[in-house]
Amino acid sequence: MNVVRVPRARQRVHVPPLMQQRMQPYPQRHTQKRARAASAGAPWIVAARRVSMLLLACVATLAPPSSANAQSKADAALAQQHWVLNCMGCHTATGGGIPGKVPPLANSLGYFEHLPAGREYVMRVPGASNSALSDQELADVLNWLLTTMNRDALPNDFKPYTADEITAHRRPAFSDVATVRARLIRDLHERGITGVADRY
Structure with a gap:
């Protein structure tokens, strides 16, 4: 079953x-x-x-790039070296000049940057115009001098010199620097900028 x-x-x-x-x-x-x-x-x-x-x-x-910071320090050191070799002999180490003979640059030159004609004056004084420095070297020296010894005298809109600007305005050198300087100082005084004395 x-x-x-x-x-x-x-x-x-x-x-x-x-x-x-x-x-x-x-x-x-x-x-x-x-x-x-x-x-x-x-x-x-x-x-x-x-x-x-x-x-x-x-x-x-x-944080600023370390390479750019190092390059900036190197440029400043080279500009200072050019200052020592080409400018310090007459204007002295402190940039104070020689009373009655050589005008001061420290706490003085920066005031001329308030005037377009003053900016050109800085490039065309015989000591700068006729120096052995290249246009780039002269631009570096002027920028170093203005930003270290004339920081408080510069206008707020100051622009560093460039090699192209030096090339365009460096020459000819002024033949009568005293007359040009006196006129610029009068213009500065009229604007209320009295940091530069009439005589040195």
Whole structure:
């Protein structure tokens, strides 16, 4: 006698969610936990990274490049060397000049930069115009002299000399420097700029 077995319908067993979670393999459970934790903390992580990047950008902007700073110091040292070799003999080491003979440059020359004609005067005095310095070297010396010994005398909109400007206005040298200087000083006094004395 043959017995026919009829398969029973599978019964659905209700399993609580907590039990379902515990029934999952160990690695899968912890992977899901880490994913939920990362998702919850993602906004804070992104914000922290953005703040860090912003701070780094600010520091990079404020800090001057070391190579450019070193180059600037080298240019200033070379300009000072040209001053010593070509100008200091008459105008003295402090730029104070010789009373009655050589006009002072320190705390004096910068006032002429308030006038367009005064700016040209600085380039065309015989000591500068006829010097052995190249146009670039003369521009560097004048800029060094004005920004170190005449810082308080310069106008707010002072622009450094360039080699092209020196080339265009350096020559001819003034033949009567005293007359040109006296006229410029009168113009300065009329503007209320009295830092340059009539006589030296």
